[in-house]
Amino acid sequence: MSRGIRGRGCDTGHRQIPAYLSITVQVAGMLVRCSVPFCYSCPEGGSERLHKTANIPTLPLVGVFVCLSTAVLWEQTAQQALPGRQLWAESESKLGENRKPQTVSIVQRQDADSSERVLMDMRWGLVPSWFKQDNPSKLQFNTSNCRSDTMLSKSSYKGALLKGKRCVVLADGFYEWQQQSGGKQPYFIYFPQTKDTMDKETQGDEEWKGWRLLTMAGIFDCWEPPGGGEMLYTYTIITVDASKDVSFIHHRMPAILDGDEAIRKWLDFAEVPTQEAVKLIQPTENIVFHPVSTFVNNIRNNAPECVAPVELGVKKVGTGGGLAGGSSAMVMSLSQVRAARLQEEWQ
DNA sequence: CCAGACGTTGTT
DNA sequence: GTCTGG
């Protein structure tokens, strides 16, 4: 599947890769540790709207979320873009220890009383805990995705899975490229958005519910550099056969967890054993999509045009890119999208 | 047993 | 063609 999950951009229209500040918030009576998206291009840093957009989970659960919607996708990209910055808001010292409730970590807890979800950023591309070399970029095989049918028999994933290192990857959506004669047509694929949510988005402020983020099933692992240094958290996105509606685009898709119950079970490594959890990994039909410009193909392009619908067979019209508008422009583009059954028009 | 891989998608 | 960087 795609690499294609991008930052939302902040209030002022920046679309640079954001980083996070770690905070603990109370949601539905539970303490949830999360990372607040933080825009390095803004003098003040924080972005109220980005934070709301992160749509912090409301269920009191055990587990790890990876927030990709606004997350760092490529460590090296981020390191180059943000030299000298602290990228990993959740440090080893916080995650490795059990402390007071506010700082209790979910990771590797066996007991069932652990009741937090942690929202953190991880590096995409799972580095197995046994990896021996000193630099994770030396990993000579691709671990961005993990086939659901073989994940329990692969050395790179089996260990993490059996240890309960299951996570949920949050994103606005993902991209797939349809192979055609004469090129590749990218599509943006995402959860259907309710009218309720869209209306409230346009009102903004207190009523904000935001985009319904896609929730994908992932596996993570922790890796310690042999020469010492900070623990690195990495993850892979599980893939399944494409569901019927999107199979004309591509024959594979990420495993999507549709709804709080599926998410709850996937994250609850203490109560839901591996064998039960893997049953959650199925293709879903509850998904919509629209074609987008090949503008998205170039990684350096990060603007509303990446998600704006295009009409196929029509020559691209210059829009002036993402000079203004930021996240608002993006959501407004998506607002124009009819939510379902668009396949006939584009097929 | 040791040595060497450890992965996916897509394409053929 | 295949690997790396983003």
Place this chain on the structure above:
DNA sequence: CCAGACGTTGTT
């Protein structure tokens, strides 16, 4: 995933 490189010696 796509885009772009794919190399060395020696010089600055």
Place this chain on the structure above:
DNA sequence: GTCTGG
């Protein structure tokens, strides 16, 4: 660390 191929 663990599995596969020889």
